Amino acid sequence: MPAASAPPTDAAIRGAGLRVTGTRRGVYDALHEAPHARADEVFERVRRALPGASMQSVYNALGDFVGAGLARRIEPAGHAGLFELRVADNHHHIVCRSCGRVEDVECVTGSAPCLHPDDTAGFSVEVAEVTFWGLCPACTAASAN
Structure with missing residues (x-):
């Protein structure tokens, strides 16, 4: 250290x-x-x-x-729990379905109705967690070969 x-x-x-x-x-x-x-x-x-x-x-x-x-x-579905120090914002994550690589994604912008529920059942919503899934550049390139 x-x-x-x-x-x-x-x-x-x-x-x-x-x-x-x-x-x-x-x-x-x-x-x-x-x-x-x-x-x-x-x-x-x-x-x-x-x-x-x-x-x-x-x-x-x-x-x-x-x-x-x-x-x-x-805890992305199907993956072990992951830890990060970035806690002071409402960022999201993108996960590669092939290799499991995880990257930060800034807060979703534009029209995002899924981030604003129609009925909160009385909850005071503080944070929305969104996980995007896809293939990272390396896995995309490997799958093209």
């Missing part, structure tokens, strides 16, 4: 009301380097910097981050 990333990492963790630990630093840095990572991918990155880290400590840190609003868990 580069020393230059520690102060912003520590500030972000403390800013979420959490105590700074080595595992939390490692998890934050892993998510910063690899948005949309599965827990096992985060663990592998953390373990490189902290060989003594356990999978359970990574799960705990991810859960703490989600609970504190520092990270978000997304």
Whole structure:
């Protein structure tokens, strides 16, 4: 873990009301380097910097981050849960049906009636999650061959 990333990492963790630990630093840095990572991918990155880290400590840190609003868990249908640090906006995701690559998509613009339900059943709607599905450029090119 580069020393230059520690102060912003520590500030972000403390800013979420959490105590700074080595595992939390490692998890934050892993998510910063690899948005949309599965827990096992985060663990592998953390373990490189902290060989003594356990999978359970990574799960705990991810859960703490989600609970504190520092990270978000997304669960595209048929895929393992993915974690990202981008939480302060209402962005969406596009998922490749072939390789599973996930990218951020800015909030849907234009006419989008599915984002404004006719009947909220009394709910106060805060966020709409939209997942777009298709083929990424690499899989599109491979399927053309």
